Amino acid sequence: MTDLKVLYETVKKRNPNDAEFLQAVEEVFESLNVIADVHPEKLDDDVLYRLVEPERQIIFRVPWIDDQGKMQVNRGFRVQFNSAIGPYKGGLRFHPSVNISIIKFLGFEQVFKNSLTTLPMGGGKGGSDFDPKGKSDGEVMRFCQSFMTELYRHIGANTDVPAGDIGVGAREIGYLFGQYKRIQNEFTGVLTGKGLSYGGSLVRTExxxxxxxxxxxxxxxxxxxxxxxxxxxxxxxxxxxxxxxxxxxxxxxxxxxxxxxxxxxxxxxxxxxxxxxxxxxxxxxxxxxxxxxxxxxxxxxxxxxxxxxxxxxxxxxxxxxxxxxxxxxxxxxxxxxxxxxxxxxxxxxxxxxxxxxxVLYAPGKASNAGGVACSGLEMSQNAEHLSWTFEDVDKKLKDIMVSIFNTCRDTAKEYGHPDQYVVGANIAGYLKVAEAMKAQGCV
Known part of the structure; x- marks a missing residue:
């Protein structure tokens, strides 16, 4: 059985400057220590050492021209963390604070969040230190087109499906999707959070x-x-x-x-x-x-x-x-x-x-999973070339969120920590991903 303290020290040595990522790993390990006390056989060495290392980290420059005709350069990121249960899925964040540590922390959290939804989605995250605030529509469009000109080669409807996050709303998703379609010459569900006129889902905004x-x-x-x-x-x-x-x-x-x-x-x-x-x-x-x-x-x-x-x-x-x-x-x-x-x-x-x-405390990987759950429903609609009603999607969303709560509650209780939903969320998310990783061998 893996000594989680030893593994955490290894993670710290490999990621010495990534404070947010280390914080996320430490929180998950705190919950996994509960497994060590109750079902130590479920802590698999091979799984844990792979679980804390992203499958792929992509960093690239994003050059674009502002309204004054001056060249600007930002940095773009996509961390494809884990694809054991489905294609990478997670948002793009455009905010000055974005760096590799934040993207890795978000991608790591996304692995557990997506697992909890019960939908077949792996975990990933991306973004840029570009700040859309105060920028014209033209500047945002030129940035998004440059960003997608690199990102397109790493994503796809069955590979990696980004969505929005902080600083990436309907406007940005539209520009990103348009550039992907232009480059790849295909209309596919490669992004979620799209407008309703071109493959988006009702309720996704909410x-x-x-x-x-x-x-x-x-x-x-x-x-x-x-x-x-x-x-x-x-x-x-x-x-x-x-x-x-x-x-x-x-x-x-x-x-x-x-x-x-x-x-x-x-x-x-x-x-x-x-x-x-x-x-x-x-x-x-x-x-x-x-x-x-x-x-x-x-x-x-x-x-x-x-x-x-x-x-x-x-x-x-x-x-x-x-x-x-x-x-x-x-x-x-x-x-x-x-x-x-x-x-x-x-x-x-x-x-x-x-x-x-x-105090009743609900961790984001469980309580804010509604966005990615609805993204998963948008992927299903795109794959079937269908558009469901607001009521249909809203009901499915509510059912998923109630199911996530029940899973967190029941798992926490099973492992001797009733009402500690963070323990239930981390353990339940881990067990599903770990089972899939073991079944697929050394990948």
Whole structure:
């Protein structure tokens, strides 16, 4: 049986500068130690040493011309982490913070997340340090075309199917898809998150936010309650946050905060989502503009919303946005559940504090799997040349998210850690991938 401490030290030596990736590996290994105590025979040396090493890492330059006619150069990434249960699947992130460590951490998380959906998808992730904010449509188009001119040779409908992530929405996916089609001379389901007019799926826009709330609702119902009359504090104001806010409101909650990288708004009357959509989706503005229409709301510069009293916290912005001090503030104010809409937004010490204080905690690899689940449904529709109704896709999404919750709950209970859904998610995700890897031999 593998000594996970020894293996982790090996991972650290191989990836000494990749802090986010190491954090993700450490969190998974913490859960796998539970397997070592209960079913040590299920920790396979051959699997574990391969599991922490990506199958392929691609780094490339992305030259493009800005509106002033000046050459700009960014760096592009695609990490194809594990294809044991299906083609690589995971988003593209365009954000100045993107580096190889972040892409590896996201790809590693994606392996477990995709495994939990029960759909045949492996794990991968990609992106660039390009910042679409403040860029014209022409600049974004030229960047996306240059990015795809390299990426196209590494992806395909049965090889690797990217999607959107931070900084990559419908506009970017459209430009990327158009360039792929031009180069390959084929119309195929190589990207998900496409527009409805060219192979996209209904509900895909809403999927991650809706899925987060479906998972949270299942978790709350398991404890005899639900969203009704609960106060929700939510971070972010992008795609995930907007539709998590919408679904939480539909389920009877009052969402009182949203945020962006500059600060957060607090509206004691509940967030007016139409105003937020107009600011973020139409004008691509800043969240502070909300208070111009809603003078009863307040805006706090340079802070996150975790000091606002709430029943449920939904971190939907970015990794490591909720630290130990934030967790202490949430517990002090009586929070009952923290469910992640972003990837790894809660730091390890904050997670431990929440669990020690009996707060229900849902890890992103389980609770934010709705986006990739709906991407998998889009792949199915593309393969069949069909388009399902909104109701059909929404029902399938909800069924998948409830199934993921049940898997996390039951696995955690089976391994002696009831209500620790992070343990259940990591173990269940690992066992399926490990079985597939062993069956396929030394690849």
């Amino acid at each position: 999927a991650t936010g809706y899925g987060l709330c479906y998972f949270t609702e299942a978790m709350l119902k398991d404890k005899g309650t639900d969203f009704t009359d609960k106060t929700v504090v939510l971070s972010g104001s992008g795609n995930v946050a907007i539709y998590a806010c919408q679904k939480a409101q539909q389920l009877g909650a009052k969402v009182v905060t949203m945020s962006d990288s500059n600060g957060f708004i607090y509206d004691p009357n509940g967030i007016d989502l139409d105003t937020v959509k107009e600011i973020k989706e139409v004008r691509r503005g800043r969240i502070k503009e909300y208070v111009e229409k809603h003078p009863e709301a307040t805006y706090t510069e340079g802070a996150r919303p975790w000091a606002i009293p709430c029943d449920i916290a939904l971190p939907c912005a970015i990794q490591n946005e909720l630290g130990l001090d934030d967790a202490k503030e949430l517990v002090k104010n009586g929070v009952m559940a923290v469910c992640e809409g972003a990837n790894m937004p809660t730091t390890p010490d904050a997670i431990h504090y929440l669990l020690e204080n009996k």
